[in-house]
Amino acid sequence: MIGINVYLALIAIATLLSMYRVFRGPTTVDRLVAVDIMTTITAGLMVLFALYYQRMIFLDVALVYAILAFGGVIAFARYMEGGL
């Protein structure tokens, strides 16, 4: 149970690197791809938090978060194509 801190640190580093692309990215789709990756990483983070705090209810939070993030990314992609 000690090693889980290392995994949380790896996820934090990955999220920070994605944040660099969100702030830097030259086009809008660059930022959207980075946000998509960040939501995937955050779903994994929530699953790890469920293990860290020993609460199974956090797994449901991760599932709902994944569903909402998928809908949001699809909506933004349709909007970028020109027709919502």
Place this chain on the structure above:
Amino acid sequence: MNALAIIGEVLVLIGTFFYLLSALGLIRMPDVYNRMQTSTKSATLGSLGVMVGVGIWALGTDFGSAAWLTKSIVIAVFLLLTNPISAHALIRAAYKSGIPLWEGSVVDKYREHLEAKERGEVEEAPAEEGGEE
């Protein structure tokens, strides 16, 4: 620390490592198409590793039950199904909004397909026969 916990921990380590690789590809690659290519695939594989690993790891602890593994496999399968869809929609939006390819990219099959369709010489996709070998 029993065998299930060790197996799950190794899977979680592999998954977080692939998360880190996907973020590295996101800041390393030169244009949006290459970034999508590198980051989405490795993030999907990392999600599989993390979620199945957490399920197995929880089975090895004293508070774990079979519902942990079931729920985490549900989340993993959902992400495995929806990540390619969202990446494909995003990159099609990028192409249709006119973002140019990197100058080092040498092949653009979609533009060739569109030009062939304009000339009216595209044959409809040669359907299922021959798709099996």
